Amino acid sequence: xxxxxxxxxxxxxxxxxxxxxxxxxxxxxxxxxxxxxxxxxxxxxxxxxxxxxxxxxxxxxxxxxxxxxxxxxxxxxxxxxxxxxxxxxxxxxxxxxxxxxxxxx
Amino acid sequence: xxxxxxxxxxxxxxxxxxxxxxxxxxxxxxxxxxxxxxxxxxxxxxxxxxxxxxxxxxxxxxxxxxxxxxxxxxxxxxxxxxxxxxxxxxxxxxxxxxxxxxxxxxxxxxxxxxxxxxxxxxxxxxxxxxxxxxxxxxxxxxxxxxxxxxxxxxxxxxxxxxxxxxxxxxxxxxxxxxxxxxxxxxxxxxxxxxxxxxxxxxxxxxxxxxxxxxxxxxxxxxxxxxxxxxxxxxxxxxxxxxxxxxxxxxxxxxxxxxxxxxxxxxxxxxxxxxxxxxxxxxxxxx
Numbered sequence: 001x002x003x004x005x006x007x008x009x010x011x012x013x014x015x016x017x018x019x020x021x022x023x024x025x026x027x028x029x030x031x032x033x034x035x036x037x038x039x040x041x042x043x044x045x046x047x048x049x050x051x052x053x054x055x056x057x058x059x060x061x062x063x064x065x066x067x068x069x070x071x072x073x074x075x076x077x078x079x080x081x082x083x084x085x086x087x088x089x090x091x092x093x094x095x096x097x098x099x100x101x102x103x104x105x
Numbered sequence: 106x107x108x109x110x111x112x113x114x115x116x117x118x119x120x121x122x123x124x125x126x127x128x129x130x131x132x133x134x135x136x137x138x139x140x141x142x143x144x145x146x147x148x149x150x151x152x153x154x155x156x157x158x159x160x161x162x163x164x165x166x167x168x169x170x171x172x173x174x175x176x177x178x179x180x181x182x183x184x185x186x187x188x189x190x191x192x193x194x195x196x197x198x199x200x201x202x203x204x205x206x207x208x209x210x211x212x213x214x215x216x217x218x219x220x221x222x223x224x225x226x227x228x229x230x231x232x233x234x235x236x237x238x239x240x241x242x243x244x245x246x247x248x249x250x251x252x253x254x255x256x257x258x259x260x261x262x263x264x265x266x267x268x269x270x271x272x273x274x275x276x277x278x279x280x281x282x283x284x285x286x287x288x289x290x291x292x293x294x295x296x297x298x299x300x301x302x303x304x305x306x307x308x309x310x311x312x313x314x315x316x317x318x319x320x321x322x323x324x325x326x327x328x329x330x331x332x333x334x335x336x337x338x339x340x341x342x343x344x345x346x347x348x349x350x351x352x353x354x355x356x357x358x359x360x361x362x363x364x365x366x367x368x369x370x371x372x373x374x375x376x377x378x379x380x381x382x383x384x385x386x387x388x389x390x391x
Contacts, residue, residue: 052125056132056314061327091111092144092288093330095136096126097119100111 045084045101048076052098059090059099067101106289109147117173118143118153124171130238132326134285134311135165138232141288141309142201143172145295156199159188161213163205164239165232165311174201182212185220188227196369199228199299206233207245210266214246221275221304225368228298229306231268234313242316253320268308269360278303281359284310286333294359303367310337310355 046067055074064087069079076099090099115121129135146156156174160166161184169176175198179187188202209217209231220227236254237243244254246266253260272280279301281294291309298305312318312329323329336354338346343356 054126054131056326058132058326058330062330088108091108092140092292093137093286094140095129095133097111097114097136097140098126102108102110102112104110 044078045081045086046078046090047100048078049098050075052096054096054098056095058093058095062089062093064089106293107144107148109144113147114140114143118147119171120173127171128167129164130313130315132312132314132329133164133238134234134309134313134326134330135168135232137285137288138165138230138291138309138311139168139171141291141295142168142203142230144292145299146174148292148296149299151199155197156201157188157191158201158203159184159191160203161205161208162239163208163237164234164313165203165205166208168203182208182214183216184208185213185216185227185229189216189220189223189225192225192227192369193372196226196373200226201299202227202229204229204231205237205245206231206235206247206266206268207237207243210246210268210271218271218275221272221277221306223368224276224278224303224365226302227304228295228301229304230295230298231306231308232311233268233308234311234317236313236317238313238316242320252317254317255320269306272306272308273361276365277306277361278363278365279305279359280308280361281306282308282310282355282357284333284337284357285312286330286337287357290357297359297362301362303365310357 053075057070057074060068060070060076065083065085067078067080067084068076071077084101086101086103088101090101119125127136153174157177158169158172158174159177159179160169161179162181166184169178177187177191184202184204188200191198192200233247235245235248237245242255244257244261247268248254248261249265250262251260269280269282279298281298283291283294294307298307310333312326314326314329318324318329323332337357338354340356340358343354346354
């Protein structure tokens with residue numbers, strides 16, 4: 001998928017996904033709690049820890065309802081947030097513990 | 106199957122501050138199995154201090170590094186031998202052995218079959234990825250005929266072990282096979298194996314997309330997991346197939362679940378009976 005064609009779509013995706021720029025896995029526990037209060041976080045049904053993601057593509061391939069899409073670099077993003085049923089298949093199939101689709105994150 | 110939130114797994118069971126992200130290759134199924142083990146333990150609500158995870162050497166055997174249980178990372182192939190020692194010293198501990206196909210069936214083959222014969226209360230989780238991944242892709246006792254590895258560049262000619270058949274022949278009390286794709290089933294089987302009294306084996310077929318997959322042109326991690334879904338069928342679905350269709354298919358499910366005399370209990374009984382008989386002799390003398 002070529003993301004550069006539809007800039008409006010990118011903005012929409014960004015809204016639904018929290019992209020963490022810093023790579024401090026040390027403060028993960030604290031950061032999860034901090035992120036919880038943000039408005040963006042509530043909008044997104046799926047939360048991806050980009051620090052731990054290995055870009056293997058398993059979550060994108062096996063999401064039963066097609067919530068996730070692939071970025072050009074191979075990492076997932078929330079493509080269709082409204083389709084998520086919180087089945088947690090991505091939780092169980094992620095080898096890197098880097099994604100959660102739970103309601104209570 | 107109970108859903109365990111990722112947050113609890115991170116904060117309670119993983120050594121997430123020191124050891125993550127882990128060193129396994131992208132797409133390696135070992136992480137999925139680690140998740141299944143943690144979910145099974147979390148479902149049972151066991152204390153972390155009551156569990157000991159023992160492993161040998163190999164990709165899969167790096168698993169104890171990442172979990173916050175009592176852990177023991179031991180010699181190549183000797184995981185079950187060390188676990189036997191742990192179990193005999195403290196029979197109240199729940200001992201989980203995480204081992205690979207080469208670790209358990211080649212180098213530790215004798216330990217594996219004799220622990221199964223002895224029926225000591227261990228839970229062996231055997232991650233079968235058909236290759237020695239960590240040492241550079243040598244063929245293992247479970248590599249299928251015709252597959253290429255670094256030591257069989259023109260195709261493997263050795264027939265492969267069926268690990269579940271081996272364990273059944275050796276007399277294991279609980280034998281099951283599943284795959285990393287069927288992660289929910291893996292969680293259920295591991296939970297059953299953990300509560301089962303006696304030697305229990307769960308063979309989990311894993312994808313090794315970087316070494317095995319690349320050498321045999323099996324595609325990337327999702328492609329390998331899709332082929333697991335198609336080729337590794339439940340016992341019911343497998344039995345329905347004709348002989349021709351069965352070629353290349355593997356069955357998964359619980360093959361045996363029986364209660365047999367358990368080794369540490371028998372050992373305790375023996376010690377107690379001997380102590381009682383010695384006591385009687387002493388009483389006679391006084």
